[in-house]
Amino acid sequence: MYRNGKLGMIAGGGMMPVEIIKYCNENNIEIYVVGIESFATDDQLKDAPHSFAKIGEAGKILKAFKNNGVKNIVLAGGIKRPSLKELIPDWEGVKIIARLAIKNISDDGMFRKVIYEIEKRGFKVVGIEDVVPGMMFSEGIYGTVKPSPEDMDDIRRGITVAKALGAVDVGQAVVVQEGMVLAVEAIEGTDMMLSRAATVKKSGKAPVMVKVLKPGQDLRVDLPAIGLLTIEQLKKYGIKGIAVEAGGILLIEREAVIRQADEAGIFIIGVKI
Numbered sequence: 001m002y003r004n005g006k007l008g009m010i011a012g013g014g015m016m017p018v019e020i021i022k023y024c025n026e027n028n029i030e031i032y033v034v035g036i037e038s039f040a041t042d043d044q045l046k047d048a049p050h051s052f053a054k055i056g057e058a059g060k061i062l063k064a065f066k067n068n069g070v071k072n073i074v075l076a077g078g079i080k081r082p083s084l085k086e087l088i089p090d091w092e093g094v095k096i097i098a099r100l101a102i103k104n105i106s107d108d109g110m111f112r113k114v115i116y117e118i119e120k121r122g123f124k125v126v127g128i129e130d131v132v133p134g135m136m137f138s139e140g141i142y143g144t145v146k147p148s149p150e151d152m153d154d155i156r157r158g159i160t161v162a163k164a165l166g167a168v169d170v171g172q173a174v175v176v177q178e179g180m181v182l183a184v185e186a187i188e189g190t191d192m193m194l195s196r197a198a199t200v201k202k203s204g205k206a207p208v209m210v211k212v213l214k215p216g217q218d219l220r221v222d223l224p225a226i227g228l229l230t231i232e233q234l235k236k237y238g239i240k241g242i243a244v245e246a247g248g249i250l251l252i253e254r255e256a257v258i259r260q261a262d263e264a265g266i267f268i269i270g271v272k273i
Contacts, residue, residue, distance in 0.1 A: 002131045006030040008070035008123070010061065011050075012077030013039040015227055015252045016128070020076055021048045023132045032068040034061045039079050055079065062121055072124050074131050075221045115221060127220040128250060135254075137226075137270040139246040143258040145267040147241055151208050154179065155243040158210030159273060166214030172224050175239065177207035191233055198237040206240035212273065213248035226268070227252035231260045241267030 007024065011017035011033050017040065024031040025047060033050035035041070040052070049068070053060045065073065115125045129136045141147075147155065154176040161181055162174045171185030175197035183197040194209070201207050211224055226244060234242060249270075251257060261268050 002027075002029055002126075004072050004126075006032065006069050006071070007126075007131060008065040008068070008073040009033045009048075010073060010075045011035045011040040011045060012079035013041075013044075014078045014225075016076040016078075016225060016250070018044055018047075019135070019252055020074065020128065020132055021045065024048070029131075032065065032070055034064050036077075036079055040077060058117075062118070062123070065123065070123070072126050073118060074126050074128060076128055115218065125220050128223065129219070135250050135252070137244050137246050137249045137251055139270050139272045142251075142254075142268040142270070143262045145241065145262060145265055147208070147243070147267045147269055150178070150205055151241060151267070154208045155210055155269070155271060157181070158208065158243065159212060159245075159271070162210050162212045163215060163273075166212060166217075169214065172214060173209060173211040175207050175209050177201055178205055182207055190230065194233050194237040194239060197239070201238065206238055209234065209239050209242045210244075211242065211249055212245040217248070219248065223248065223250050225250040225252050226257065228257055228260060231257055231264060231266060234261075234266050235264045239266070241269070243269045243271050246270035246272045 007029055009017060009020060009031060017033065017035075021031060021033065023029075031048050033045050033048045035045050035050055035052045037052050037054050051064050053064070118125055157179050158174045158176040158181075161176070161184070162172060165171050165174070165184055171193075173185035173190060173193060175182045175193060177197075182200050183193045185193045197207055211226070213224070217223075224244075226242065226249060230242065233239075258268065
């Protein structure tokens with residue numbers, strides 16, 4: 001359990017920040033949150049002391065943490081990579097952005113440089129698993145629905161393709177049916193990938209989805225996550241199940257996700273790669 005003083009969180013959208021706040025409150029971990037405007041909401045962060053800042057206001061964000069006695073920071077929730085036109089940085093943000101070469105850098109490289117710039121200013125960036133142990137997928141089947149041997153063949157094919165995609169920083173997920181790759185994840189996200197797969201899938205055995213880490217991905221930031229929305233999407237588009245890389249993908253709202261997957265007849269499996 002996290003026991004390293006007051007925790008700071010930079011929060012984007014989605015349920016991940018909510019889960020972290022809930023865990024901290026249940027385990028007497030002090031937390032202060034800075035929500036990123038246009039992504040995080042007041043309702044989402046209502047159970048923790050918090051403030052808001054724009055994505056480029058690095059000085060405002062770090063000053064808020066310093067004023068609230070924070071030394072360790074966790075990054076959680078979805079934040080879309082901004083264009084240069086969308087960035088309205090403060091002076092500290094200008095200095096950081098100038099070092100990022102944001103137009104030419106990969107997402108992974110950008111996140112590593114952001115972590116470096118934060119830690120240069122006296123903070124330490126920690127991973128979600130360091131704060132909330134057990135949120136990371138482990139190896140094995142979750143729930144009562146199991147993949148068939150044919151599903152496992154598709155999973156192995158999906159792992160190979162998804163790892164190749166990740167190596168060139170394109171995406172982290174694929175949909176496979178009987179060895180054929182129906183769709184790959186790119187900047188548009190999971191829902192659009194599944195939608196495309198549904199338009200080209202064949203009759204017979206249903207497709208499966210595979211989600212993995214990018215090779216060399218920093219486990220402190222931008223980890224893929226599976227939650228209730230994922231299961232709803234799989235059901236909507238006729239996907240039989242999902243395989244994720246154990247030790248690298250996060251599971252949000254575990255009990256509810258497993259229950260919903262079981263009810264829908266969808267398998268969830270963590271695979272050691």
